[in-house]
Amino acid sequence: MKSPDADKWRAAEKAEYDSLMENKTWVLVPRPKDCQVVANCWVYNIKHNGHYKARLVAKGFTQVWGEDYHETFSPVARFESIHYLLAHAALEDWDIEFMDVKTTFLNGNLEEEIYMEKPEGWVVHGKEDYVCLLKKAIYGLKQASRQCNLKIHKSLLDLGFTRTYSDAGVYVYRR
Template sequence: MRSEMDSISENQVWTLVEPPEGIKPIGCKWVFKKKTDMDGNVQTYKGLLVAKGFRQIHGVDYDETFSPVAMFKSIRILLSIAAFHDYEIWQMDVKTAFLNGKLEEDVYMTQPEGFVTPENARKVCKLQRSIYGLKQASQSWNLRFNDAIKEFGFIRNEDEPCVYKKFSGSIVSFLILYVDDIQII
């Protein structure tokens, strides 16, 4: 839980504010997971703060939720090309992906259990960035990723919006985005 709160603080996910008149903040909860290795031994325990996005109201604290995801056939085609040409393949998981998405709407959330200080007990969290559970979290992360990756010269595929390519002389690079996982070829 401490690690999650450190990431939230580092990414400036929210600011504590007095609750605005007439606004009912959405709740949040802690979700706990055990990460195991191939033999089933516990590697790490993880606490994830999740917003109760089911309480969001369309047109009030979210508008759009759609976010593209790479099609499996596109992934298979690019992996086949990589195998044929003996390209290097890398895979990475973005640990705090959704915390990087910037919110366009005003979203207020209750403070997380276990992290409320007495002097701020009446305040609520005004979210600046998305967190897991928000209806627009995936979309805001995808938009932020798209803007950032284009700054490095990658071009988004028109027919497959989660596949990017970049040519640098005789070198070609592909990025495949699947929610918060990235394959680099």
Template sequence: MESELESMTKNGVWRLVVLPPGCKPIGCKWVYKTKRNAQGQIDRYKARLVAKGYTQEEGVDYNETFSPVSTKDSFRVIMALVAHFDLHLHQMDVKTAFLNGDLIEEIYMKQPDGFASKGEESLVCKLQKSIYGLKQASRQWYFKFDEVVKSQGFIDNPLDECIYMKFNGKNFVLCCYTWMTSF
């Protein structure tokens, strides 16, 4: 739990503020998971702080939730190209991906139980970045990913906005944006 909060502090996910009048903070909760190795033995314990997004109100805490992902057909075409031309394939996972998405809306969240500093118990977290559980979290992460990839010279495919391409002479890179929720 402390590691998760340290990661959130490092990423600037929130700042503590006095709750403005008329605002209602959303809650949060801890979700725990036991990670096991290939032999089935416990590898580590993991805790993730998630917002209680089901309490968010449309038009107040969020407006849009849609987040594009590549189609299965696009992914299959890329895999076929990799196999046919014997290309190199690299898969990556972005740890704490959603914590990189910038929030547009003003969202206040209650502090996690047991982690409020002495004298700051009455303060709430004003979210600066998206957090797991928010209705718009995947959308905001997509926008951040899109911005960063395009800043590196990639262009998106007009037929599938989640397929990015970059060419340099005979060399090229294809990037397929998709996500899975697995923690």
């Protein structure tokens, strides 16, 4: 924050913080006794288009299996499946659309009770000794990818999609 671009980094942090608040990612609670509190850090990046990006990342490596998380597996579409679908779409002259979800992990609801330190630089006056009780998955948590996938899976099933047997990361919609 001592660089000439400090204002841009601060604006990027504010955009991330606003997303976290808008998604109701956590609630502030008094620091619990005899409970681990996960630390976090800001990760900064300048995107290829010159956009300054700040992301709040939990230090998930401090999580304890069986206490802070249980399952971490999340399926991903295989490269061969994507290659096949693109080739088939080209043959059939289909339109292909791409979608990027800015705060994808913030859509996954947490099942475990996880406490996290407040983000550095974002003090809430009168609650300086409080911590964040996470309600949503956040980047860096061991189970974040899984929780996000469970939410996407349920949403796609609710829309009438079916998961394929050959690739758990591919869904089809039949009319």
